[in-house]
Amino acid sequence: MEISLFKTLKTGLTKIFANQKIDENTIQDFEDLLLTSDVDLETSELITSKLSNLKFSDTPSLSVIQKLLSEIINEIIFTNSKCINYESNNNPYVILMVGVNGSGKTTTIAKLANRFQQNKKKVLLVAADTFRAAAAEQLNQWSDRIGTEFIRTTDGSDPASIVFESIGFAKNKGIDVIIIDTAGRLQNKSDLMDQLGKINRVLKKHDDEYPHESIISIDATTGQNALKQVEEFNKFTELTGIIMTKFDSNASGGTLVSITNKTKIPILAIGDGEKLDDIKDFDSEKFAKEFVEI
Template sequence: MSFFKKLKESIAAKTEAVTSKFRDGLAKTRDAFVGQVADLFSRRKKIDEAFFEELEEILIGADVGVNTVMTLIDELRDEVKKRRIEEPAQLQPILSEKLVGLLKGSGEETGLKMNPDGITVILFVGVNGVGKTTTIGKLAHRFKQEGKSVLLAAGDTFRAGAIEQLEVWGQRVGVDVIRQAAGSDPAAVMFDAVQAAKQRNVDVLLCDTAGRLQNKANLMEELSKIYRVIQREIPSAPHETLLVLDAATGQNALQQAKLFGEKSGVSGLVLTKLDGTAKGGIVIAIRNELSLPVKFVGLGEKMDDLQAFDAEQFVHALFAGLAADEPEASE
């Protein structure tokens, strides 16, 4: 077998594995949301006001978000008129197409911004319990798999056990953790971590922070201090500030994203625990209502279950087995 054939097969196998993870990870959302959509499209014989009202209820119930749903329904009405669609079945591929469009947004880069001139610093923010430390561990594993050297900074010095939890992940992944004693100044930890990253010439520094309540001014000020310390040492850093959200909290995740986005310079989102919730529609709401790209989604508990977000894979996995055989909409 030629090298290129082996490479092609290897890429195909990896693509199928990622697609399978999205499909499996979105099973609960698919059962709750897409099952209802499929039932509506097959049960209703014509596209009328009652059809749109029921579709609206299903989408809102799946945590797609009221504002997003209104926009989506208006766009579908326009498509029905423009393409002269009469049968609901013809609308299903158009719904998929519109959802992909909403998730892609204005087309900004969804991959991580990496520093081409040295250490890439990534800061993680979010409230307690959303899976922030676990996300850092999984991302460290991902970078290691790519052949990059990684260092972790234990900047959550307040939560009992937070430093130890990060150290456990460091041991699992095989990367060092820069830490101080519990209760230390987080900005001092970041200073030490940046110095260590420079001395060791690492590729990536991943920084944990306290799970702060977004309405606590002192904690937001502490985050600003962390920024200043990092930027003084590496002027272009942090290269990403990722807000970690628990998808299972639905609309509450959207509220957290709005408040954090306003106050902490968030550049992207990580949505965890998608596999454990039927509220996967919140990904669409957050993406559409905030000008922030979703960078990663958590689709399980295994080390490699943190997946780079892909709008088309997300929607195709959502509609897996339902939209494949639908007729194409007439022009």
């Protein structure tokens, strides 16, 4: 990750703790700073109360404060820590990708598919977006580039039916990993969310264990609405993980801290660019340091 990440928070920290004092005022200023960095109120209060409970020397240096803060943040975001299992031998290992429009689903799928292929896994990409022909085309192009199998819906048909068929297709072709791309949908559009529930149920008809992963992609530059997205999608397909995208575009970082604290759903990876290898396994300790250290 770039060193310029989370600049607002770091600049603020330097100002607030410059006089090497931790009192009611600095704690209040710090809480305000967390809020402007997209950390929700409850999580901000949790972080500041943990900070106030620590014992300090009279004049703790900024670096000491930062170190303690990074430990506090790590404690919160470490929850259920896990990464994508690129070695999985489930044959097929079924991954469902969901999320709001433009959050980075298709690009992330391409990145994941690429990693699996590098691990000698045979991948099938399934375009279950029946609303936009261009969406299936985008996935098809990635598939050609990476060299995966690809199937799509005929326009206008039920996306759940191609998802159902994909399992038989994968078994016939000896596919190791199926990644299903779904249409972007706003979490408050109930008909579209119901459709997602149907895709999930259709998979379970094949095997209770499917999908092995239900991953939501979240644009890291989204503020507090990101939490709502995770909570709502989780009602229709039980999310096993979150991938945060666009960490290269001015993300404040606080969204990630809030989501992990409130939902306890693990962050699996971070997308930091539009190229195939712009995906990193999530490392909570590294993130926590980068969040507060200069």
